[in-house]
Amino acid sequence: MQKTLYSLALASLPLMTLLSGSVLAIPEGKTECIAPAKPGGGWDFTCRSVARTLQELDLIPAGMQTINIAGASGGVAFSHVRAKRQGDEDTIVAASTATTTRLAQRRYAQGNADQVRWAAALGADYGIIAVAKDSPYATLTELLDALEQDPGSVSFSGGDVAGGFDHLKVLMSARKAGVEELRDIKYLAFDSGSVAITQLLGGHIDAFTGDLSEALGFVESGDLRLLAVFSEERLPGEFSGIPTAREQGIDVIAPNWRGFYLPGGISDESYQWWVDNLDTLYASEEWKQVMQDNGLLPFHKSGEAMTQFVNQQIQDIRELSDTLGLVQ
Template structure:
């Protein structure tokens, strides 16, 4: 064990020197990470866990300081960054799919071009599920029912109307060719657990949420997953769950976690942090962190991340307009 720890430290030190030689930019002694939420939430986890591994790998000279800045589903933190922190080279900001959905609906004081997109560090994936005794045996059966009558299948999940869980249903239906998706019934619940209870009890037809949230009900056999909204089948205990894509519905629904930085930073700075996040993601330390906290593989970075986020925002904005949430 001691030998492995020494080897890991040595490897991190060598890599840190290589990074410093490869990039003109080096991070300063005070690296901050804004978590636009209260302590204990998903954004707080992203800052603290990634900061810990960045330090262990020698990608930052000292520990990363997490600053909690809750308010308006991340909009308070975003406003702070674009108004007061532009151009700062040692500031990371935790983000996720929730930010994209809120930005898509005009609830942020600006758009994606005002910040620099760095990369993702994993994801939880959306699912469409029914009770074990549901009449719907496959995703195609459920979607055919929606095509015949969009109001025939009642969905629920942990978010309100226009939230991420709701949008996943609309994305799936639209990708399958369902018309009049605004007529699909969405019943908001007080959290994912309450939503699942409604489905298991036969009060609602189907559940939309994240697979980790529903894990206990899936294992108990109370909930049957018709599709996971991942690019390919998940590994491990959920390997038998089919994706929507393999069933002919080209849609993915990752609840990803990652970072953006202030706008106005140089390409050298952006390149450094992009490579740092790439390195963190592939490290054994981060793989162990993901396994302990239920995160699943999902990584895009740099320009690819920016393109991905903008497309996701555009898709969510289109859906929100289609169901009457926006003009």
């Protein structure tokens, strides 16, 4: 895709950089962020909040449009990027631990991590388990006790496919609680966290497994009650009242990083331009406010460090999934 130099960015580059011929390629006009889910979920939040902040900080030359490509817990979008967006330097794709989980379990058709370029993680969204406000379960312990008595007695909804990271949070917790028949636990997958929560509030499901950012609006409205957050310790500020799973005797930690990958086949210069600008975004006061408002905690990796992290996480999740019989 043809690129041009952007005068403001060029003016700020050191003279030696200009003379060396290593000026970074940047988008010419509007850019796109692909959210691999329907509007309202975590990936949609990632795209829209980053797009808004990039524009506020004048880090992109024009607007950024969010494109929703739902299906197969990110698999449809991954296949689309691999087949249709190779070398597209104007596109970023929202990703998270759910993405690496599906890659680890070989759930993306002929998909693997080295077919795209991993750009950055811009925060961590910790996992939660929640119930409707009128649920009979007041604590995580009560809910898991019910599963221990009868693994099929509690149904869960999540914005991820069966065997995905949302599902794994429940399975890991149940295993820690002594539930033996993990395959009997009911999990219903939906295309986004918001849809999964709507099913819960409609009385069709007993509990929701997902991430704090997905549930926050429903908690603030009083419709949803959080039983546990899967963090090392209680979250700061307004989230400090949420008990951790660990303090309830369930030693499970489940951070869900939120960030981006780029299409394979893009130039090193374009890749580095996106990495640098996402680094700048992460360091800004504007992004710190977005994180605070949406329950994201500091977590940042980019460039080669991000690629190494993704590869290691895929290896770790594959080993866990293999133990639970979830790897294809």
